[in-house]
Structures are given as C-alpha cells and as structure tokens.
Amino acid sequence: MLLLTSVRFDAAIGILIERHLVERYNLPSGDCLKTHRALQRTIIQRLDTDLPKRQSVFNQVVAITRQAFPPANILTRGDTTQYKQGATYMPQVLSIHTNFIQSDPAIENELNFAKLLSDVGYYGVNNALQSEALGLLETGNSICTALLDSRPKEVRPILADILGPLQVLIQYLGNEGRRRALEINERAIKIREQQLADVPSDQLTQLDFVNLGRAHNDMGVSLSQLNRVEEASPWFDSALSHYQSAGDEQTLTSRFGHIYSFQLWPLAVNQKKTEVRTLAQRSMTLVAKAVGAESPLALQTKFLVAMTFFTTGCVDEALLLHKEVFEKRLIRQGPSHHLTLGSQYNLAVCYQNLNDLDKAEFVSLARLPPTNHAYIFTERT
Amino acid sequence: MTSQNPVLAHNTRSEIHLQPFQPTEGSSLIQSYLKRGGSEQESAESLSKSLGGLPLAIVHFAGYVVKSQCPLDQICRSFDRRIKSSQIWNSDCIVQNHSYDLTLNTVWDLAFYRLSTDSKELLEFIAFLDPDQVPVEMFVGPKPTVKIIHWQYWDRERYLPPL
Numbered sequence: 001m002l003l004l005t006s007v008r009f010d011a012a013i014g015i016l017i018e019r020h021l022v023e024r025y026n027l028p029s030g031d032c033l034k035t036h037r038a039l040q041r042t043i044i045q046r047l048d049t050d051l052p053k054r055q056s057v058f059n060q061v062v063a064i065t066r067q068a069f070p071p072a073n074i075l076t077r078g079d080t081t082q083y084k085q086g087a088t089y090m091p092q093v094l095s096i097h098t099n100f101i102q103s104d105p106a107i108e109n110e111l112n113f114a115k116l117l118s119d120v121g122y123y124g125v126n127n128a129l130q131s132e133a134l135g136l137l138e139t140g141n142s143i144c145t146a147l148l149d150s151r152p153k154e155v156r157p158i159l160a161d162i163l164g165p166l167q168v169l170i171q172y173l174g175n176e177g178r179r180r181a182l183e184i185n186e187r188a189i190k191i192r193e194q195q196l197a198d199v200p201s202d203q204l205t206q207l208d209f210v211n212l213g214r215a216h217n218d219m220g221v222s223l224s225q226l227n228r229v230e231e232a233s234p235w236f237d238s239a240l241s242h243y244q245s246a247g248d249e250q251t252l253t254s255r256f257g258h259i260y261s262f263q264l265w266p267l268a269v270n271q272k273k274t275e276v277r278t279l280a281q282r283s284m285t286l287v288a289k290a291v292g293a294e295s296p297l298a299l300q301t302k303f304l305v306a307m308t309f310f311t312t313g314c315v316d317e318a319l320l321l322h323k324e325v326f327e328k329r330l331i332r333q334g335p336s337h338h339l340t341l342g343s344q345y346n347l348a349v350c351y352q353n354l355n356d357l358d359k360a361e362f363v364s365l366a367r368l369p370p371t372n373h374a375y376i377f378t379e380r381t
Numbered sequence: 382m383t384s385q386n387p388v389l390a391h392n393t394r395s396e397i398h399l400q401p402f403q404p405t406e407g408s409s410l411i412q413s414y415l416k417r418g419g420s421e422q423e424s425a426e427s428l429s430k431s432l433g434g435l436p437l438a439i440v441h442f443a444g445y446v447v448k449s450q451c452p453l454d455q456i457c458r459s460f461d462r463r464i465k466s467s468q469i470w471n472s473d474c475i476v477q478n479h480s481y482d483l484t485l486n487t488v489w490d491l492a493f494y495r496l497s498t499d500s501k502e503l504l505e506f507i508a509f510l511d512p513d514q515v516p517v518e519m520f521v522g523p524k525p526t527v528k529i530i531h532w533q534y535w536d537r538e539r540y541l542p543p544l
Contacts, residue, residue: 005521005522006521009517009520009521011497011499012497012500012502013500015496016496016503016504019492020400020401020433020434020435021492021504022504022507029516030516030517030518030523031517032515032516032517033514033517034513034514034515035512036431036432036433036434036512038433038435038438038442039433039489039492039504039508040507040512042489043508057502057505057506057509058509060506061506061509064506064519064520065510065519068516068518068519088516089516089519091511091513091514092510092511094511095509095510095512096509096510
C-alpha cells in the first residue's frame, strides 16, 4: 500500500517538477517541495472564483496538516517528544492561516481548523514562538466565538483551550494587554464551568481537573501581573488543589513544577525567604525533569525564580539565574527577542543592585544609576 | 520552438530542456525592460525568484512595472498581500515584444495544460502551504523504519470526512 501510494505521489509530482512548477529537494529530515509564490497566488486566485471548490481544497489541506501536526498534550504541558514534529509543521499552518485571513470572500469558519490553530498556538507558547502563536490563537478565538451559539458543546472545550495560551500572550501587550488578559481569563473560567456544568463532580476526568487548574492558575497570573498578588494567592492554591485531584508530582510533573513557580510570587512579596528557597528548588527540579533543562519552559521557570530571589533580597542568586537564562536565550532566541531582552535587563539590574555599575552598563548598554531599591520585574507566562 | 507539451518531443529529432532563469539572469531580464539602471538589483532578483525564474511570468510583471512605474520592492511585497495584488494578477498588460503576445493567465494555462487530476490536486494543496519547504512526508507518511502500518495522506480516503 505504501509503495503504491508513493508511486502515485511520485507520478503526480513528477510532471510538476518537469514543468518547473515545483522543485523537490532533499534535507537530512527527508524530501521537501518548494514552489514559487507567483504560482501559489495564481492558483488561490483561481480557486477564489469557485468558492465550493476552494472550501473543499482548504478543508483537505487542513485535514492533511492536522494528521501531521501532533495534538497538544495538555496533561503534561510541554511534551518534548512532539516538538520536532511541531517545528516541522508549524510553517505549514502559518501559511494556511495567512491564506485563511486574507481570503475574500472569506473561507468558512471550520472547527477543525480552530482546533489545529489551538494546538499550534499551544506549541508556540511552549516554545517561545509568541509572535507567531498570537495571530493563530486570535483567529482560533474568532472562529470559535462565531460558532459558539450554534454548536456550544463542541466549541467550548476548544475555545477554552485557545483562551488559556491566548491570554498568556496578550499579557505581553502592556497594561491594556494585562487588563484584556484578565477578561479573557474570566471568560475562560466561565466556559470551563459551562463545559462541566452537567458532569457530576465524581465523574470529572483527569483532563477536566487539569483544565480547571490551568484556568485558575492563569487567573492568578493575570492578577499578579496587575499587581494584585494578594488576590492571586487563592487562585494559585485552588489551581494546585485541582492538580492534586488529577495526579501528583510523578504523574503531572510539569504541571506541579509550573504552579509552584507561581506560588512563589505571594511568598516572595511577603518576604518568606525560606519557603521561597524550598519551593523554588522544587519547581525548577520538576520542570527540568519534565521538559528538559534547556527547554524554554525550564528557562522561564528559572527566570521566575530569579525574580522572587531578587524580591526577597537574594540578589547574588538572582544574578546567577538571570545570567544563565540570558546566555541561553541569547543563543536560542537571538539578541533582539523580547525574552532575551527581558533577561538582559534584569541581569543588568542585578549588577546595578550589587553596585557593579560597569557590568550593569555593559550588559544593558545604558548607564544605570546606583540604587539600593529592590524591583520586581515580571515575566509573562 | 519552445513548448511545455512533452508530447511534441516525439515529433522532433532533438530536444533541449530549458531551465528556469537563475535569480541573476532573471534580474538582468527585468532590468533590461525597466531601463532604470542597476539600482534595484536585489528586488529584481527577489521578483525573479518569486516567479520561479519563468521568463514569460517575468516579462508579464516587468510589463506591469513599466506601465505602473511602481518600485520593484512594492511588487515583491504584493506576493504577501493577496487582495491588493489582484490588479497585477489580472492585468493583461505585458511588454510588447516580437516573440510573445501572452498574458500571465496564458502562461499559467500552458503550465497547467493536461495535468493529471492528482497533479492538479497536489498543486492546489501546495498553494496553501509554505512555498519554501513542504515536507513530502505530509502526503506519503514517514519512511518506514519498522514494519508497521503508517498513515498515508496521499491515500485520499484517509483524510476525507466519512459520508
């Protein structure tokens, strides 16, 4: 069957290569195709004149890509075994998405496409591909919102899955973004509650508990970003409680490591230095164990821990963590990525607070004044 | 005589397979029409690349640029902006020359001439995907490393919704 299928594919592609419409080339990861943008535009514009056919082709492309892109593993948050496949196929989804949003007349909203956008957006958030993920999740939100009234039961779980990572990215967009993120979280919690309204509490699944935990965690983060850390504390606690109903540190390692890193915030603000140290270590250990020490998620956890160390006056230790994260982000994301810049700035502030103004200036490329004032610089999650 | 019809090869004693222009060659062709000097070398190469180095497509776009007097980099950006580029795509204007009197649509009509259903379908799929790198595995599944049944996208029954 595979041979027959390959032969059929080779026959189809052969004539396209012969006419220079498509080129086939080899990479270590396997054979790839490339074509020219002018040809793509022509085909799409011809499809624009036959909308039922265009919709059919679009649905098939989405279905093909859906099979190639791994469904998000919500339980584990950051299934690294999926990342290679995700990296390979994310560009395809970005291209489909561009065609979708530029279509005029618009391509119809399809829930399958929204689900694909949800999974790719989730992958993007977990791999520090925020700018790419934001557009995908916004479109997913738009599709789901348009379909919500007509198909509420099908749409709610997908929409709630989209709103979680979406609010994470929205929080990067200044004060207005933080306010909008809070609204998104309120909506997400409402949708999760509606989704589970008819399910008896003793029949909630592991995934249900994890989803509730995620929503509560996100709410806590949103409140913290608005400097309402005291209000956030109960949300973090209830998130942990939901995770405990779903599993433990062994079965949901990343989830527990993640929630611990946020529970650090209220502890740090209340200057509970000893508890901060213990929980910080536990958080970093669990996250690194779950996703690997070099993963963007593990670096993000170290960044959060560094901030809480700084807040509790442990500037030396904060500096070491910020330095490590900065150097890794410099290599992984590049010098102009916002995460790298965030690390760079916080590293400079650590040097500044240790009165090493030369290094602070060197790192930040700006002269910072001497200070004994302690800042807390947050990083959106 | 040039043709995209492979059947014609049976009626000739010899044939030469023409290759698309390299970006530098395409750029030279574009600039020879524009007569603006060499200041837009990079954009001209980019345009040629976007057009797959196909001479007729290049001539069509060069014709549009000559008539509209718009900068080349604006044309290059039009590939990413579907709606605004429609004027270019639908334009019948070409540089008048002695060899061709074809619009871009004719160019593509020739390219699509007598393609099999599978080829046309594949081309339509690729039109929605990343133009620089579409993994073949997407359509035929990964190479088997062990004896298991793999998913095969090119088997259409696998991805069409059940009736």
